[in-house]
Amino acid sequence: MIMLKIAFFDTKPYDQNWFDKINDVHTITYYENRLNSATASLAKGNEVVCAFVNDDISAETIGILQNLGVRLIALRCAGYNNVDMKAAFGKIHVVRVPAYSPYAVAEHAMALLLTLNRKLHRAYNRTRDFNFSLVGLGGIDLYGKTVGIIGTGKIGRVFIDICHGFGMNIIAYDLYPGEDSDIKYVDLNTLFKESDVISLHCPLTDETRHLLDAVAFSHMKNGVIIINTSRGALIDTVALLEALNNGKIGGAGLDVYEEESDFFYQDLSGTIIHDDLLALLVSRPNVLLTSHQGFLTEEALSNIAETTLANIDEFFKNDAIINEICYQCDAGKVEGNCSKKRTGRCF
Ligand code: NAD
Numbered sequence: 001m002i003m004l005k006i007a008f009f010d011t012k013p014y015d016q017n018w019f020d021k022i023n024d025v026h027t028i029t030y031y032e033n034r035l036n037s038a039t040a041s042l043a044k045g046n047e048v049v050c051a052f053v054n055d056d057i058s059a060e061t062i063g064i065l066q067n068l069g070v071r072l073i074a075l076r077c078a079g080y081n082n083v084d085m086k087a088a089f090g091k092i093h094v095v096r097v098p099a100y101s102p103y104a105v106a107e108h109a110m111a112l113l114l115t116l117n118r119k120l121h122r123a124y125n126r127t128r129d130f131n132f133s134l135v136g137l138g139g140i141d142l143y144g145k146t147v148g149i150i151g152t153g154k155i156g157r158v159f160i161d162i163c164h165g166f167g168m169n170i171i172a173y174d175l176y177p178g179e180d181s182d183i184k185y186v187d188l189n190t191l192f193k194e195s196d197v198i199s200l201h202c203p204l205t206d207e208t209r210h211l212l213d214a215v216a217f218s219h220m221k222n223g224v225i226i227i228n229t230s231r232g233a234l235i236d237t238v239a240l241l242e243a244l245n246n247g248k249i250g251g252a253g254l255d256v257y258e259e260e261s262d263f264f265y266q267d268l269s270g271t272i273i274h275d276d277l278l279a280l281l282v283s284r285p286n287v288l289l290t291s292h293q294g295f296l297t298e299e300a301l302s303n304i305a306e307t308t309l310a311n312i313d314e315f316f317k318n319d320a321i322i323n324e325i326c327y328q329c330d331a332g333k334v335e336g337n338c339s340k341k342r343t344g345r346c347f
Contacts, residue, residue: 002316003027006074007046009035009055012265014296015076018305026312034261040064048072048312053079053292054261059087066091072315076308077295079231081204082261085327090347095311095323099154101300106158108294109199109229112253116225116288117142136285140196143167148195150174150211151202151230152183159199171195174202192219197227204231214239223250229294232258237277244284251286255294264291320344 004026008019011030019028029046033039035055041064043049049070051057057073062084065073073088075096088094115121117139126133147163149156149172160170160183170184171194177185191198198220202208212226213236226249228235237258243249257264259275273279281287295304307323314321326346328338338346 002313004048004312004316005029005046006048006050006312007031007043007070008050009033009039009042010052010265014301015052015305018301019309022302022305023309026309035061037061037064041068043070044068046070047316048074050074050076050308053077053082054264055082056261057083057088059084062087062092072312074308074312076304079203080325081231085325089326089328093315093321093346094325095308095315095321096325097304097307097311098323100295100303100307101297102154102158104297104300105155105229105294106162107297108255108290109155109159109201109227109253110162112229112255112288112290113142113197113199113225113227116227116251116253116286121288122285142197145169145196146171146194147197147199148172148186148191150188150191150198150200152178152181152185153201155229156199156201157181157183159201168197175207188216189219192216193221195224196221197225199227200230200234202230202234204233209233210236210239212236212240214242217243217248220248222248224248225251225253227253229255232256232260237281241277241280241284244286249286251288252281252284253288254281255290256292257281257289260292321346 006026006028008028008030011032016030031042033042035049035051035057037058037060040061043065047070049065051073070092073092073094078096078098080096083094119137119139123137143166146169149160152172152174163170171186171191172183173186173188173191211234217239240252244252257278263278282289311323321344324346326338328336329340329346340346
């Protein structure tokens with residue numbers, strides 16, 4: 001086994017705990033700092049950087065890492081919208097963890113839906129204060145309601161199975177509908193019109209940015225519940241607030257937020273939040289916000305550490321790199337001058 005030096009960014013205690021449990025070969029230096037152009041120099045002397053969802057891996061950051069001799073960016077997450085993939089191509093290889101536990105995220109999506117619908121977040125606070133009033137805590141039966149799933153990949157499909165268990169009618173939209181399933185696919189407008197609950201499980205791309213905007217909300221049923229465990233920028237937050245204000249949206253369960261990188265994963269309870277949209281969202285009784293924690297189960301964290309270390313080993317053993325990605329082999333397609341099909345590596 002080759003011993004490598006890995007600079008690990010945006011470290012939290014649970015990351016270090018799981019990586020230290022599984023790694024007995026490499027030297028990992030853990031930094032609490034996020035990776036960006038100002039902190040990239042910390043990677044000096046390391047062949048690998050390990051990064052997470054809110055690290056800013058821009059062209060500038062990539063340039064600095066390349067000059068320092070970094071050869072691999074090992075993302076310990078599935079999404080890679082925070083990496084300038086075009087800038088990385090031909091310079092630094094990028095690997096990710098495409099699946100670590102779709103159950104973790106899908107179960108969190110259902111937890112958001114159940115909590116929001118039955119107002120458990122409010123009931124919890126009330127009973128702690130010996131307020132046993134039920135006024136304002138009403139919800140709906142999920143049984144028989146229509147849930148619209150956008151994105152029927154790994155997480156979307158687990159969420160569909162969970163919704164089946166609740167006796168919900170399921171409709172879905174996907175840019176690449178799965179032909180192997182009995183999922184009922186509809187066009188996006190039909191999904192907007194017919195759904196009582198809409199749950200987002202597609203990636204953030206140029207096409208999906210602000211997929212739910214004012215126009216989309218205008219097509220939806222009054223009182224629809226929106227669940228987003230995917231990426232914040234799938235929703236136009238200004239339009240969401242407006243739709244919450246005018247009653248079009250009955251509730252929003254959000255594990256992600258457009259501008260989350262400035263706030264999430266930090267204890268800011270003693271500071272003033274200079275983001276009025278976030279403050280307004282949090283102030284709404286029918287908004288339930290969690291801090292991008294869908295992945296936070298023991299199984300997911302253990303799988304993340306295992307796959308990330310396996311990706312790193314594959315790269316340095318000169319093997320084909322199963323989990324390498326580039327801007328040309330997105331969504332299973334391999335195009336342009338990506339050489340993955342021929343050589344097992346993107347370049
Ligand atoms: P996946 O790749 O298995 O599935 C994504 C699905 O979206 C695919 O079926 C794809 O065809 C579809 N899709 C792509 N472009 C689309 C478009 N324009 N419109 C509709 N559908 C489109 O991914 P996954 O593992 O199911 O993860 C889904 C998303 O969940 C990720 O992109 C990531 O953003 C998010 N995620 C969040 C957390 C968390 O902790 N909250 C953890 C992991 C992943």
